[in-house]
Amino acid sequence: MIPSVTTTTRVRTPALGQRPGAGRPDDGRPPDRGEPPPPSPRTYRLGMIFALAGISMLFLGFTSAYVVRQGLGGDWQPFDWPPVLWVNTVVLLTSSATLWRAGVCFHHTHWRAFARWTTVTSLLGLGFLAGQLWVWHQLRMRGIYLNTNPNSSFFYLLTGTHGVHLAGGIVALLWLSILAWRLVRPTEATSATIARCRIAVDVTSLYWHFLDGLWIFLVLLLFLWR
Amino acid sequence: MTDAVTTHHPPSSFIRRYIFSTDHKIIGIQYLMLALVAVLIGIVLSLYMRLRLAWPTETWPLLSKLFPEGMANGTMTPEFYLSLMTMHGTIMVFFVLTTAPMGGFGNYFLPIQIGARDMAFPVLNMLSFWVTLASFLVMLAALVVEGGAPISGWTAYAPLSAIGEVAGPGLGMGQNLWIISIALFCLASLLSALNFITTTINLRTKGMSLSRLPLTVWAWFTTAVLALLAFPVLLAGGILLLLDRIGGTSFFVPAGMVVSDKIIPHKGGSPLLWQHLFWFFGHPEVYIAILPGMGLTSQLLSTFARKPVFGYRAMCLAIFAIGLLGFLVWGHHMFISGMSPYSSIAFSLLTLSIGVPSAIKTFNWLATLWGGKIRFTTPMLFAIGFVSLFVSGGLSGLVLGQPALDLYFHDTYFVVAHFHLIMGVAAIFGIFAGVYYWFPKMFGRMMSEGLGKIHFWLTFIGVYAIFVPMHIMGIVGHPRRYAESIGYDFLKPIMPIHEFITYAAIFTAAVQLLFLFNIVWSLAKGQKASVNPWEATTLEWTVPSPPPHDNFGHTDPLVYHGPYEYSVPGAEKDFIMQTEAPART
Ligand code: HEM
Ligand SMILES: [Cu+2]
Numbered sequence: 001m002i003p004s005v006t007t008t009t010r011v012r013t014p015a016l017g018q019r020p021g022a023g024r025p026d027d028g029r030p031p032d033r034g035e036p037p038p039p040s041p042r043t044y045r046l047g048m049i050f051a052l053a054g055i056s057m058l059f060l061g062f063t064s065a066y067v068v069r070q071g072l073g074g075d076w077q078p079f080d081w082p083p084v085l086w087v088n089t090v091v092l093l094t095s096s097a098t099l100w101r102a103g104v105c106f107h108h109t110h111w112r113a114f115a116r117w118t119t120v121t122s123l124l125g126l127g128f129l130a131g132q133l134w135v136w137h138q139l140r141m142r143g144i145y146l147n148t149n150p151n152s153s154f155f156y157l158l159t160g161t162h163g164v165h166l167a168g169g170i171v172a173l174l175w176l177s178i179l180a181w182r183l184v185r186p187t188e189a190t191s192a193t194i195a196r197c198r199i200a201v202d203v204t205s206l207y208w209h210f211l212d213g214l215w216i217f218l219v220l221l222l223f224l225w226r
Numbered sequence: 227m228t229d230a231v232t233t234h235h236p237p238s239s240f241i242r243r244y245i246f247s248t249d250h251k252i253i254g255i256q257y258l259m260l261a262l263v264a265v266l267i268g269i270v271l272s273l274y275m276r277l278r279l280a281w282p283t284e285t286w287p288l289l290s291k292l293f294p295e296g297m298a299n300g301t302m303t304p305e306f307y308l309s310l311m312t313m314h315g316t317i318m319v320f321f322v323l324t325t326a327p328m329g330g331f332g333n334y335f336l337p338i339q340i341g342a343r344d345m346a347f348p349v350l351n352m353l354s355f356w357v358t359l360a361s362f363l364v365m366l367a368a369l370v371v372e373g374g375a376p377i378s379g380w381t382a383y384a385p386l387s388a389i390g391e392v393a394g395p396g397l398g399m400g401q402n403l404w405i406i407s408i409a410l411f412c413l414a415s416l417l418s419a420l421n422f423i424t425t426t427i428n429l430r431t432k433g434m435s436l437s438r439l440p441l442t443v444w445a446w447f448t449t450a451v452l453a454l455l456a457f458p459v460l461l462a463g464g465i466l467l468l469l470d471r472i473g474g475t476s477f478f479v480p481a482g483m484v485v486s487d488k489i490i491p492h493k494g495g496s497p498l499l500w501q502h503l504f505w506f507f508g509h510p511e512v513y514i515a516i517l518p519g520m521g522l523t524s525q526l527l528s529t530f531a532r533k534p535v536f537g538y539r540a541m542c543l544a545i546f547a548i549g550l551l552g553f554l555v556w557g558h559h560m561f562i563s564g565m566s567p568y569s570s571i572a573f574s575l576l577t578l579s580i581g582v583p584s585a586i587k588t589f590n591w592l593a594t595l596w597g598g599k600i601r602f603t604t605p606m607l608f609a610i611g612f613v614s615l616f617v618s619g620g621l622s623g624l625v626l627g628q629p630a631l632d633l634y635f636h637d638t639y640f641v642v643a644h645f646h647l648i649m650g651v652a653a654i655f656g657i658f659a660g661v662y663y664w665f666p667k668m669f670g671r672m673m674s675e676g677l678g679k680i681h682f683w684l685t686f687i688g689v690y691a692i693f694v695p696m697h698i699m700g701i702v703g704h705p706r707r708y709a710e711s712i713g714y715d716f717l718k719p720i721m722p723i724h725e726f727i728t729y730a731a732i733f734t735a736a737v738q739l740l741f742l743f744n745i746v747w748s749l750a751k752g753q754k755a756s757v758n759p760w761e762a763t764t765l766e767w768t769v770p771s772p773p774p775h776d777n778f779g780h781t782d783p784l785v786y787h788g789p790y791e792y793s794v795p796g797a798e799k800d801f802i803m804q805t806e807a808p809a810r811t
Contacts, residue, residue: 043346043428050420054458061462061503068499069477075494147474150494157469 041199048203052210055165059214062158063221069150070225077149078226082138088131089219095124096212099173099205102180106201115180121208122173125166132163151226158218166211172204246356248348249775253355254334255668260359261326261657264317267366269735271314278302279711280721280728296374307709308377309396313369315380316404319515320411321362323653327518328453329358329418331660332446334668336422338766339440341431341783343776346424354418361410368396368403376401379707381508384478384500388470389492392485405468412461415453422450431765433785438804440764440789441535444542445521448549449514455553456510463503470495498563505556512649513552516616517545519656520587523609525789526659527591529762530606531598532800534790536590544583544590551580561632570629577627584620588613599793599800603760604678608659611686612652618690619648622697637707640700643693651689658685658741665745666759670771671752677744681737688734695723763803764789 070076102117136156139145146156179197183190237243244252277286278301285300296306333351337344345351368375376396378387382404391398426447430439439447466477470492478500479492528535535541557565557573565573591613600606622644626632635641658681665673702720704711711717711724758767765783766773783805791802 040428043424046428047347047350047420047424050423050454051416054416054420054454057455057458058462061459061506062466065462065466065477065499065503068496068502072494072496074481075476146469147476150476153469153473153475153477157465161465 041202044199044203045206048206052206055210055214058161059158059218062154062161066154066158066221067225069154075149076151078151079139079142079144081223082135084131084138085135085219088128088135089215091124091131092128092212092215095121095128096209098124099208103201103205106180106197111180111183115177115184118173118177118180122170122177125170125173125208129163129166129170132159135159155222158222162211162215162218165214169204169208169211172200172207176200176204246352248344248352250333250337250345250348250351251668251773253351254330254332256355257325257329257333257358258331260355260362261322261330264321264325264362265654268314268317268322269738271310271317273731273735274302275307275310275314276728276731278307278709280725282709282711302709304709305377305395306374308379308394308707309375309400311707312377312379312396312404313365313375316365316408318650319380319511320408321358321365322657323515323649324411324415324511325358326657327522327653327660328422328446328449328514329355331522331657331664332422332449332518333418335664335766336443336446337425337429338769338773338777339443339764340426340429341434341765341778341785342425342429343778345421346429347421350417351421354414354421357410357414357417361407361414364403364410365407368400368407371399371403373398373400376404381504382467382500383504384467384470384495384497385480385483385490388467388478388495388497388500389483389485389490390471392488392490402468402471405464405471409461409464409468412457412464415457416461419450419453419457422446423454426450431782431785434804435785437538438785438788440521441524441538441541441545442518442521442764444545445517445524448545449517452510452514452517452549452552456507456514459503460507460511463500463507466503467500498560501560501563502556505559506553508559509556510549510552512645513548515649515653516656517548519612519653519659520545520616522656522660522663523591523612524587524594525764526605526609526663527594527613528790528792529760530601530603530609531595532601532792533594533598534788534792536593536596537586538788538790540586541590544586547583548580548587551576551583555580558627558632561629562636567629574627574629578624581620581624581627584616588617588620603662604673604675604682605659605663605760607679607682607686608655608662611682612655612659614686615647615652615655615689618694619644619646619652623648634703635700637705638700639696639704639706642706643696643700646693646696647689651693658682661745663760664766665748666755667766667771667773669749669752670755671748672755672759673748673752674744677740677747681740681744684737684740685734688730688737691730692727692734695727699723758803761799761801763787763791763801765804768803768805 098117099121102114102121105111105113105117136159139152139155144152146153176197179193179200182193183197237247243249247253247256274289277284277289283301286297287300289302290297290300293302293306296303296309302310333345373391374396376382376387377394378397378401382401386393387397387401389397390401426439426443466475469475470477470479474492476492476495478497479490479495480497481493481495483490483492524535524541555573555577557569558577561570561573595610622640626635626641626644662673662678665671699720702716704717704720712721755771757769757771759771760767765785768783769777784807785804786806786808787802787804789804791797793800794802
């Protein structure tokens, strides 16, 4: 009859710590710490993962449009890709490897190597973008524009959108490189810089490897589903 | 990059503190004010439309001065009617129903209810608001550019929206602005969604386990997940649409189309592709608008019936189920698009199955009320009104969800009646409930209960008077998005209904002045609010009204109880705060 009876019998009042349950990790300090809790790397990581989920949905939208539009047939015309595109692909894959190296060096506190690999990664990223622009240029020279046919539309759209996202990643990498070079000459701010780098390395790597994987996906889509 | 938490003390300069603030509470209020401006504009636009519908041949010399183009001879051109309709729908759906429940109340109360000092990413949060505001301004700009606002509806169906000015006024610059505004809105919503999700997962205070989260938090969380997955798809569609318009591509424009005696130089695209992309977003969007209201309703029914919410776990599962199913039913907006009957059946069955979790929620709400010591406060009345509207609007959903019936009802006033009751008004009632409930916490003063109750009853009667007759017009076959209400002979006999609806609309709009007055009056003269005026249990009622900059001062709250411990046998009061420490034995 009165549902409250059944519900209240289930009321639990466990002692604290027995069932922490909460998301914020128990750092063993008393709750009254007077200072806001330090930024948690986990928070940034989670935020990035959800951002990537959003970006995935964007490209999923494009992909479904691609498949549908291609299925309509008629005006869809495959074209040959400028070979630079494959060079770009290799460059981007390499950049993932160098960023991974940078991360390893960071965790081994080899600051100089860390700074070097991060910078190399940024440069490779810039190289990739420049290469993509070169691809576009070559296509235009051959008379293949955004509105030439749906295949070229999607080619420009997908490479362009990927490029915009990548450009964001490059900004982050350049910033990380600056931080990294600061670590090489230790000052009193070093420990704070290390803390920032830890988060930045983590989040930027996630983003960068994701964009790398996304590029593979796009190449396969554009290449195999012409 | 910025720190994941705000500084401990409020910034001292006015600008940093109240304008470019990273405090989730200020941002919440900014969103609410944006929504308030938007809803006022939205209402005015709808009243103009109602005048045209009820008295199509009447001339309004005064209005023609205001809109020299759209109302040239004192009567509204059909095109102007359509652009008003587009702006009305867009503003209401995006800038009212999406911003107020989520950006407004969600921002203000989610962190407090989980015991956090702020959102996970305060700067991102500020950015979300300012991008939303920019988006709103771009949208409004569409009203004043040459050609005016687009006439393609809030769904911006291609090819009408894709081919530019040849297809009608407002489809040039106006439509471009519309798309840009929506793209900005998508970005802002994405940023805000990932902030909500991360905050809920990561910043709960000690003891705030998942099963102790208030249902409002579950609702905001699910809403954020929907937003995160749905808005990017609209963004994708928007980019394609913009490219069709300015890049010469042919994603949505079919080959060989002739418009106004001109051949459109696109080829081979599919207008249905736009519909798929749009509704893949569009259906989840209607849940983005309503889920926070559902969460709040659960909260309020429990609080004011002084009883635990009936079936906490079932309520959570129902929210998730609605969210999940919401992504699988978009085809029910496209039954007449010529889709295969097999797809129709699949979409239909999935659509009707949303009735199950919806019914679970409804029955649990009723069970929560059953046998309770109900306190009929204004927020409670609006929560009960929400249930009522959700049921009356949901029933027509079950009608529309059947392809055989929808073939007839699609694009008639029956659909208008359905979605206004269930999405428009129900969500608005959720917002009203939120304002009356949380106003004391946000501004430290109670709102006038007397005025509030009058406001409730008149609004409640008003909205039913507006939207119930629309079902009849739909059954008669009155087309929707159509200015000529006497354009066909068979429509002439129902002109009295049109007039009645317009009177009801004017009445209901006027009643809202009471609400505005109540807000202003209460801000200045309202009775001072105590910490916990409603005797509720959740964390926002443990902090001062209004809460200080860092919500809980120097101490993080500790949570020992679930959110709905009302009338616990043996307890000294009829409610136990979530933070109340258990007696030592
Ligand atoms: C039992 C649950 C529901 C069912 C079965 C249902 C079914 C439908 C169907 C079949 C349509 C398409 C009608 C047509 O265009 O011919 C529709 C339209 C619509 N529904 Fe629902 N619905 C339900 C719940 C909701 C909820 C909860 C909301 C909002 C919070 C909502 C908002 C809308 C809107 C805005 C439209 C019109 C969109 C437009 O064409 O502009 N519905 N509904
Ligand atoms: Cu729908």
